[in-house]
Amino acid sequence: MISLVLAMVWNRRGQAVTLALLAMLAVASAVAAPAYLVAAERVVADRQIARAPARDLTLVTRHTIDNQEDPLGTVDIRFPDVGRVLFLGLNGFTFHHSAEVPTVGLEKDNSLPSRLVFRQNLCAHVRIVAGRCLVGEGDVLLGAASSERLGIAAGDTITLTAARMNGLARPPTWDPDGSPKTLTVAGTYRPIDPTDAYWGLHGYFVSGDDMGPGEPVFTNAVTLDTMVRTTTAMAIDGVPQPGTIDVDRLGQLRADMGRLAATADELEGSLRFESGIPRLLDRIDEDRAAARLLVPVLSIPLVLLACFTIYLTVGYGAVGRQSELAVVALRGSRWWTRWWLATGESLVAVLAGAVAGCLAGQLLVNTVAAILFPGVGADPALTSLRYAPFAAVAALVAAVVAQRRQLVSPVTGLLRRAPVVDRRRLPAAEVVVVVLAAVTGAQFALVEDPLTGVGLFAPALIVLALALVAARLLLPLVNRYAVRALNRGRLGVALAGLQLSRRPGAGRLFALLVASAAVAGYAACTVDTAAGGRDAEARLGTGADRVLTVQSVTRQRLLNGVRAIDPDGKFAMAAVHIAGGAGAPPGLAVDTRALPGVPAWPGGAPDRDDLRERLRPTAPTPIAFGSQDIAVEATTTSTDALELAVSVSSLTGQGEGLVELGDLRSGTHTYRQEVPICLGGCQINAIRISGAGTVTRVRGDVVIRSLATTTPAPLTDAARWRATSETRLSASPDGLRAEFEVSANVAQAAWIQPASTPFPLPIGYAGTAPANGTILDAGATTIPVAPVAALPAVPGVGRQAILVDLEYTDLLSREPKRAPEPQIWLNAAAPADIVDRLADHGLHVVSETSAGQVRAALDDEGPAVALWFHALAAILAGLLGAGALALTVAVDRIRRTEDLAALRAQGLRPRPAGQATLWTYPVLVLIASALGLLVAAAAWRLTGWALPLAGLTPPDLPLPAWPRPEVLLGAGAAVLVVQFLVAVLGGRDLRRRIEPR
Known part of the structure; x- marks a missing residue:
């Protein structure tokens, strides 16, 4: 018996080799997933160690x-x-x-x-x-x-x-x-x-x-x-x-x-x-966990697709050998002899392919790791083979189940050339697949952690179920079209269509081709969506091409230094992060003059030039001292101890400061101070009147009579001034009257500011606007705001943040305060010596981050490394479909040659005969590839949202949810080209066989 089976294998060695290769791919897919995970975990660890800062080593x-x-x-x-x-x-x-x-x-x-x-x-x-x-x-x-x-x-x-x-x-x-x-x-x-x-x-x-x-x-x-x-x-x-x-x-x-x-x-x-080493090890474990979640997402559908391929191809081969099996059954052979002769040929090929698949899967991963991750290695281990026995058993079971009809059918059923097909009856296997897809899909959508348990099978089962449903819906339409073509005398089209719609197993072949294209399309969705997310995280998360953090300076000094280097805002922008708090959102204060050209900009955001005009409307001319001689004339009748100070900033970029003018004395007096930074003039930011001494509360009534400004200050117009909530301003014949009640602590003081900035302050916001209409700026000052534009996200901050003008924010914060981590954002046009130029203006760089560096780091993290397996799965899926198609064409070739040769002998013209031979399977491939992309898109819509493509803790940024259409179409086109070539070559071979010599 064994020699007879081996003779059968040798006689149909082409089919046996193809089936063995398909079995090898099935087992190799099961081996490749754990082997790739071992390699991916090594890569993740190696890259994390290489990029770890010194504090973590x-x-x-x-x-x-x-x-x-x-x-x-x-x-x-x-x-x-x-x-x-x-x-x-x-x-x-x-x-x-x-x-x-x-x-x-x-x-x-x-x-x-x-x-x-x-x-x-x-x-x-x-x-x-x-x-x-x-x-x-x-x-x-x-x-x-x-x-x-x-x-x-x-x-x-x-x-x-x-x-x-x-x-x-x-x-x-x-x-x-x-x-x-x-x-x-x-x-x-x-x-x-x-x-x-x-x-x-x-x-x-x-x-x-x-x-x-x-x-x-x-x-x-x-x-x-x-x-x-x-x-x-x-x-x-x-x-x-x-x-x-x-x-x-x-x-x-x-x-x-x-x-x-x-x-x-x-x-x-x-x-x-x-x-910091434990932190590094924890980070490696987190990255590895993300990789372990992503690899099975496509390894499971790949293995299922491989088993489905074996099931289909073995079934096709069994149909082609029905006449042989009918002879065996007619001789009255015992059941085990009939079973062995029916299944032995396929089992030998599948078993040989399964053994080869164990080695092929590891070698494939070794090759991929050597190409993609040189110097790290895949670290082959026996643990990579832990799923190989299950895959081999699954392949053998699929081979046996595919021949069940030939094992139990009577002789008359085996001798029929056109078996009876009841299209009203749904195969139990297809019903089970659809039900499982619905159950796992429901769990996937409802549970908090969908990528656990049976949820891992949801993408695979949904793809397979949709492919089967597509085949069930499409083939009746093809049959109807073929009948109409036959009635109209279009014999070539009719023969091709009837071959597709009435050939036993054609529906499953179509479903297989749809599933292979869908798996490749789904892989393209994961890879491209993740790449787009990493790009958005690198650009929007960083904020600009390069971000320099400088030593702590005041915001005005930061603005002056950056503007001295880039007065037009062509390549550099001063930026300060706003921490937020107390219900106020975090945000970013920037020099909006550089807003149009420097920061990264989210898709769907307002026009940058328009937003700049909204955030920085024209403000009144500031009130300024003309020289370093600062003088304030004031009158007070208060008996409580009061102190007077003026917050100023140099008009020539010499700095800023809070000028202490001393104690306020009863009566009218002029308070004077020499301020070197005001040699070229100083803008008045605010006037502070604070309590002194040990009393709990201080009441005051002060009239500011004159300021030694270049032009007369509008002291008799209270509308040109504003003050903190503890202060009531009014105009008097002598000047500006301020009545207030504050504590003796200088932290609570009466502040009076010229109305030289918009008020409330215009802001752009992402998410929801500040609920209380205020923000907490970088100087810890509460500022009323007026939202003027909605943004998808604020660069460098996220989807719940605000964007304001840095200079206006600084003026409203009343006194000079250092920014904790002042930054300078640069675009690609920044000169190479920008760091030295900044140092010449007192801005010393302490750290630098670039979007390119962030992107490179993200490309080395677990999700990105794991997704290379998805690209590998797409290639294997396309090869599985092509192999199944090749074997199907080979099995069909004998019977179709007999049928079409007979028709040619009865007068079928060459043209319709050529259409029937050349375009049967190419049309099938074309339709299947198109539907496969639709199935991939549907499966992605149902399950893609849960994949940790941006890691276990994704950033608060608007990351893409869909791949680029051209990438998805490109994946489908690659599968189509390979399978279309197989179909065309098979059709040409069939045409050559039926043409008379």
């Missing part, structure tokens, strides 16, 4: 000593014994000791301490600008910017005293607490790379209003040892050596981090262990 152990425990400050500032115990068994790290003492004496005030720092191996990581590096006791290094700002050069001496925070002062101050120490400035420095892992997690070079200038004073260990200290913050930093944080050591790293944290807790309560 280091570890640090801290211990703080207070001089109340060590009054003389004699504790060794290094604690190597602790390090040896804590880091025992931790290999692959280089360790650096450091110590830090808060001091005063360097800066003019004591609002913040100067950081006096010892750090091991310092000189190898700083560039000496002037002088030399540290040598002996008493040497210090001063930051180059601090040296210039304070006027201290290399060789000068400074005096520093250890300090302790006075929490009772408001605001808190740092008071000296110890003996002062005279130190020599050995040199000035700049860090070679402030982001280098050597600097650990200490934030030495981070500056801000609450952090200081971002330049520690560095010294050596012997200097700190001989200094009386208040508190000493000691640390041991671990910096990984090359290869330590590697994709193959992630499990060991997590175990090491857990052990270190536990050991630190056991050693001493004040010992703190910190590391």
Whole structure:
């Protein structure tokens, strides 16, 4: 029997090889999914490690000593014994000791301490600008910017005293607490790379209003040892050596981090262990989780499509061998003999293909990984084969089920050339598929986490069900068209149509071709929609082509510096993020002059030029002092202590400030102050009248009689001024009267502003407009606003945010305040030396982000890496359809050759015969490909919304929900070309066979 089956295989070896290849594709698809997941997880980890900032690659152990425990400050500032115990068994790290003492004496005030720092191996990581590096006791290094700002050069001496925070002062101050120490400035420095892992997690070079200038004073260990200290913050930093944080050591790293944290807790309560490595490992796990969700979305329909292909092709082959099986049945062979002869040929081919598929799937993934992810590797493992037995069994079962009719049919049924087909009866398998698609689709739509359980099968079953329904609906129409063509004498069209509509299994072939095109189309939807989302996240999420963050400066200085470099707003735009809060949305304040050309712009947003005009309407001419001689004449009868100040900004870009004019005295007096930044003139931003002393409430009645402005100020017109809610303004014959009641705290003061800006402030908004009609600007000032335009999203912020003019916002915030993270947005036209130009205007760049960098990082994350498998699935789906079609054409060729040759012998003309042979299957492919794209679009509409294409935590941006039409059409065209070629070649071969020689 075995030799007979093998002879059958050899006799129809073309069909056997094709079936084996289809089985190989089926099992290879099942192997490729887990194998690709292994490769994808390696890629995700490797890319995350490569892009991780230094803070996520280091570890640090801290211990703080207070001089109340060590009054003389004699504790060794290094604690190597602790390090040896804590880091025992931790290999692959280089360790650096450091110590830090808060001091005063360097800066003019004591609002913040100067950081006096010892750090091991310092000189190898700083560039000496002037002088030399540290040598002996008493040497210090001063930051180059601090040296210039304070006027201290290399060789000068400074005096520093250890300090302790006075929490009772408001605001808190740092008071000296110890003996002062005279130190020599050995040199000035700049860090070679402030982001280098050597600097650990200490934030030495981070500056801000609450952090200081971002330049520690560095010294050596012997200097700190001989200094009386208040508190000493000691640390041991671990910096990984090359290869330590590697994709193959992630499990060991997590175990090491857990052990270190536990050991630190056991050693001493004040010992703190910190590391960014656990954050990195968590981020890798999140990325891997996204990949694990996306790969099965198309691996499942690919395997189902492969099984359906085997079912169809084996069934076609069984129909072609019915006459042989009828002879076997007629001889009265026992059931197992009949079963073996009926199924053996197909089972041998399927089994051989399944064995080859195990190797082919892994080799395919290895090849793809080598091409797409060089240097990482696929890391082949036996776990990749865990689904191979199930796929092989499924393929074998499909082969057996496909021949069930031939196994049980009587001889008369096997001998029929045209089996009876009851079109009113729906096959049970198709009904089951449709019902399962409805059930899984309902769960997919209703549950909170659809990509779990049977929800994972929803896309596959929906595609298959829609393909079967399309075949059921279309083939009767084809049959009707063929009958009409026959009645009209169009024999070629009629024969082609009847072959499609009445041939047993033609409907399933059509459904298979629709499903293969649909799987390829669905893959195109996922890949292109995700790519569009990453592009939107990179452009809109970043805000512009490049975003530079500069050291903290006032908003006016930021505006002046950027406008000095780009006065027309062609390539640079000043921007400050507004944090929001208290019900006010976050937002972005920008120099709207550059709005038309610099920021990324969401689709569907208003015209930028029009929006600029709305956000920055023409305002009244500002009231300005003409020189540095600031003078205010005011009258008051109040007996409470009051203070007068004026907020001004230079008209020539020299800066801004709050000019304190002193106490208001009873009666009429002129208050005068020389302000150097106003040498070329200053704009009045606001006048502040505040309480002083210790009283709870302060009542005042002040008349501002005159201002030393270039043109007379409109003091007798109260409508030209506005004030805070505590203040009532009115016009008097002498000037502008202000009546108010405030607290003695300067935080609550009476503010009077010239009406030199629109009020309420016009804003653009995304999402919903501010409910209370106010925003909280970057200066923490509540500003009434008037929405003038709705946006799909605010670049760099999101879909629930506001957009305002930075200059108007700054003026309305009354007094100069530093922006915490001022930014400069650039487009592609920005000059190459823009960073140096900004530094020349006092804007020092501390970090840079570009849309290109963000896009590259997103392309390395789990979702993007996983979607390469979708592209691979699309190729395999197209090949499965083409293989099934090739085998079907080969099986049909014998019977159709007999039929058409007989018709030709009876007088069928060559032209209709050629139409019947050449265009039967090409038309089928053409229609199936078109319907496949419609099925893909429908399946995408039903399930695509739930796929984590933008990661597990998608950004609040308007990401595309549909692919570009040309991409979807391109995927369908690629499948069509391959399958159409197979159909045409099969038709030409059939025509050659029926033509008389």
